Amino acid sequence: MAGLSIENITKRFGETEVLKGVSLDIADGEFVSLVGPSGCGKSTLLRIIAGLEEQCTGDIQIGGHSVAGRRAADRNLSMVFQSYALYPHLSVGENIAVPLRMRRMKGLQRLPLIGGFLPGARAVAGGIGRDVTLAAEMLEIGHLLDRKPGQLSGGQRQRVALGRALVREPAAFLLDEPLSNLDAKLRVQTRAEIAQLHRRLAATFIYVTHDQVEAMTMSDRIAVMMGGRILQCAPPDAVYEDPDWIEVAEFIGSPKINILPLEILSNGRLSLLDHALNLAVIDGSRGVASLGLRPEALRLTGGDSPIRGRVAHSENLGSELFVQIEVSGLEERVTLRAIPEQRKALALGTPVALDFDTDNALVFDADGARMRGLRHLNAATSEVA
Amino acid sequence: MPAIEPSLPVAKTKAVAGHAAKERRAAWVLTAPALTLMVIVLLAPVIIAGLLSFTNYSLGNSGFDWVGTRNYEKLFTRATYEKMFLATLTYVVTVVPVSVGLGLGTALLINSLGRFREIYKTIYFLPVMATLLAMAIAWEFMLHPSIGMVNRTLEMGCGTFLEQIWPFMADGCADRFPVWLGDKRYAIWVICFIGVWQGFGFNMVLYLAGLTSVHRELYHAAEMDGAKSAWERFRLVTWPALGPTTVFVVTITCIRAFQVFDTIEAFWPQGGGPNKSTYVMMFAIFEKGIQQNLIGVGSAITMLFLAFVMFLTLIQRWLVERKVHYK
Numbered sequence: 089m090a091g092l093s094i095e096n097i098t099k100r101f102g103e104t105e106v107l108k109g110v111s112l113d114i115a116d117g118e119f120v121s122l123v124g125p126s127g128c129g130k131s132t133l134l135r136i137i138a139g140l141e142e143q144c145t146g147d148i149q150i151g152g153h154s155v156a157g158r159r160a161a162d163r164n165l166s167m168v169f170q171s172y173a174l175y176p177h178l179s180v181g182e183n184i185a186v187p188l189r190m191r192r193m194k195g196l197q198r199l200p201l202i203g204g205f206l207p208g209a210r211a212v213a214g215g216i217g218r219d220v221t222l223a224a225e226m227l228e229i230g231h232l233l234d235r236k237p238g239q240l241s242g243g244q245r246q247r248v249a250l251g252r253a254l255v256r257e258p259a260a261f262l263l264d265e266p267l268s269n270l271d272a273k274l275r276v277q278t279r280a281e282i283a284q285l286h287r288r289l290a291a292t293f294i295y296v297t298h299d300q301v302e303a304m305t306m307s308d309r310i311a312v313m314m315g316g317r318i319l320q321c322a323p324p325d326a327v328y329e330d331p332d333w334i335e336v337a338e339f340i341g342s343p344k345i346n347i348l349p350l351e352i353l354s355n356g357r358l359s360l361l362d363h364a365l366n367l368a369v370i371d372g373s374r375g376v377a378s379l380g381l382r383p384e385a386l387r388l389t390g391g392d393s394p395i396r397g398r399v400a401h402s403e404n405l406g407s408e409l410f411v412q413i414e415v416s417g418l419e420e421r422v423t424l425r426a427i428p429e430q431r432k433a434l435a436l437g438t439p440v441a442l443d444f445d446t447d448n449a450l451v452f453d454a455d456g457a458r459m460r461g462l463r464h465l466n467a468a469t470s471e472v473a
Numbered sequence: 474m475p476a477i478e479p480s481l482p483v484a485k486t487k488a489v490a491g492h493a494a495k496e497r498r499a500a501w502v503l504t505a506p507a508l509t510l511m512v513i514v515l516l517a518p519v520i521i522a523g524l525l526s527f528t529n530y531s532l533g534n535s536g537f538d539w540v541g542t543r544n545y546e547k548l549f550t551r552a553t554y555e556k557m558f559l560a561t562l563t564y565v566v567t568v569v570p571v572s573v574g575l576g577l578g579t580a581l582l583i584n585s586l587g588r589f590r591e592i593y594k595t596i597y598f599l600p601v602m603a604t605l606l607a608m609a610i611a612w613e614f615m616l617h618p619s620i621g622m623v624n625r626t627l628e629m630g631c632g633t634f635l636e637q638i639w640p641f642m643a644d645g646c647a648d649r650f651p652v653w654l655g656d657k658r659y660a661i662w663v664i665c666f667i668g669v670w671q672g673f674g675f676n677m678v679l680y681l682a683g684l685t686s687v688h689r690e691l692y693h694a695a696e697m698d699g700a701k702s703a704w705e706r707f708r709l710v711t712w713p714a715l716g717p718t719t720v721f722v723v724t725i726t727c728i729r730a731f732q733v734f735d736t737i738e739a740f741w742p743q744g745g746g747p748n749k750s751t752y753v754m755m756f757a758i759f760e761k762g763i764q765q766n767l768i769g770v771g772s773a774i775t776m777l778f779l780a781f782v783m784f785l786t787l788i789q790r791w792l793v794e795r796k797v798h799y800k
Contacts (some may be wrong), residue, residue: 135515138693138697139696140693140696140697159696159701160696161697161698161700161701162691162701163697165697166697167693167694167697169694170690171688171690171692173688173690173691173693173694174694175694175709175710175713176713177714177716178713184579186695186698186709187697187698187699190698190699190700190701190705252698263521316683356708371545374719469747
């Protein structure tokens with residue numbers, strides 16, 4: 089087990105720059121998710137860490153030692169592939185044994201038929217058999233050891249792939265979208281199991297996914313990648329509640345965060361849809377900005393409010409209700425999270441007014457960077473203005 | 474057929490039975506054309522040949538006598554047929570492994586190329602597309618003992634160091650180079666060489682197709698698992714993935730090797746090479762059955778030929794179903 093340090097990695101494929109200087113430190117035993125939309129470079133980064141792809145510039149250190157120029161087989165990392173990449177001609181047990189056979193046996197001992205008779209081969213094979221059984225029991229696939237991958241379900245194959253990764257003790261586990269081929273129910277179950285496995289092994293995990301729910305539920309930290317950069321790397325709650333960039337706020341959270349246009353008035357006060365808010369910027373910036381409001385930050389109000397519109401659509405999830413509201417002056421609908429008791433008041437076409445707490449408002453500047461340190465004005469000042 | 478419940482009225486049971494009979498009749502009517510064709514074109518000739526192999530029938534004769542297994546006895550006792558089996562076996566045992574191995578080797582090499590892939594593919598596939606009979610004539614010229622390209626090229630090596638290290642060269646320079654097609658020591662090997670030259674391109678194309686189905690991620694998995702050498706990756710990923718292709722390639726090559734005929738007919742139209750050293754089965758069938766009009770013996774060799782090919786096909790079916798489909 090070891091920590092990892094990624095320093096300023098860049099990668100181009102021909103003209104396209106896929107990674108534009110990515111740095112990331114991962115502590116020993118940490119579970120870090122690389123999450124982002126497809127094409128953001130997360131899989132490429134993982135493959136560079138693994139050594140299957142070579143970076144153009146930058147360095148990777150595993151356990152404090154640079155692995156520059158060291159091939160994948162020598163980096164002591166385990167990887168679980170999206171397609172599981174099981175050897176179809178080998179049984180489950182043999183599949184799990186491959187990494188051990190390759191590392192513990194000499195070339196001649198691995199030969200079919202005669203290999204078993206060479207001195208020492210028996211002892212090594214016995215040790216491998218014990219380790220395979222242990223790994224299989226940990227993943228509850230002990231009864232499948234004699235089957236071929238072709239006879240297994242998707243979930244079972246996934247476990248075999250995990251088994252092959254954890255049968256030896258690598259410096260870190262790399263997982264490349266391992267759940268994306270599973271059905272929704274199995275995905276939720278396996279998610280919990282992988283998180284448990286991580287706690288049990290206390291090993292370093294690097295997990296690539298495009299599914300923000302997976303990242304949120306399993307990780308110690310999430311690295312949100314967009315356009316070849318890591319925009320923010322922080323614990324899940326921080327990424328959700330305190331995003332640094334508007335892209336991060338938009339990517340994390342389901343349903344998506346509401347983004348409303350803001351104007352910065354000459355006195356620094358923020359104005360939403362021609363209503364001055366009790367918020368002001370402290371630096372001298374002017375012009376336009378954006379206001380991010382999570383669906384749960386909005387609430388129904390009877391009083392005066394800048395956000396007024398009609399209910400256009402509602403989704404009842406049983407425990408909660410997501411209501412899309414068409415607001416005059418906005419192109420996109422605003423999503424509100426409501427409780428089931430409010431369902432009656434939110435029939436289609438009902439006019440509603442929405443209010444929010446300025447503490448929950450996330451303000452981003454014109455470039456999409458988060459504006460922090462806003463000045464909260466009290467209600468009295470707002471009356472005057 | 475669903476089980477008919479006892480509570481059903483008798484009329485309904487009858488109706489169901491009638492319907493089933495109708496369906497059965499329709500099925501026979503629909504398969505009849507294909508079945509008829511199969512019997513006429515495939516099964517009947519085999520059965521007739523089988524029957525004829527127990528007679529002394531000749532084309533044009535009004536009748537024939539049953540001779541029992543005498544034709545088969547001849548096949549297993551006469552020296553000519555011993556030579557036939559030897560030549561056929563030599564050819565098959567040489568050409569099949571060499572052309573399969575070369576086909577796999579070139580396919581792997583071409584697959585590893587970035588550019589010029591298509592050019593190499595075309596070059597190696599050219600002999601497959603060429604008419605073997607025409608190619609045989611070209612080879613005959615090249616192998617001519619005095620004016621042929623092969624011996625001329627070999628003569629250029631005389632007087633060089635090659636003479637010291639290669640006894641064949643020394644002998645050739647001292648006396649003369651082989652009369653390739655007229656020497657019983659070389660004739661069958663020349664035929665084997667041409668067979669490989671002509672056939673391996675086909676195997677290469679089949680292997681290239683097989684290689685496209687190898688999952689790329691498996692190579693990455695193998696690398697992560699610690700398979701460092703190209704040989705390890707080949708054994709762990711490529712070779713197993715090519716299993717079904719290999720079975721098919723080997724079977725097809727075997728059958729084609731049993732069928733070798735054109736080159737021998739072109740080189741030695743009058744009878745199977747020097748001292749019958751290239752007297753292969755297909756040529757024997759042609760000679761006995763067509764040239765000498767000994768239909769009985771020709772049919773007996775044909776039945777034997779059929780048995781070999783059938784045996785190979787059955788092995789292939791067994792292998793494909795049991796071993797290489799990994800289910």
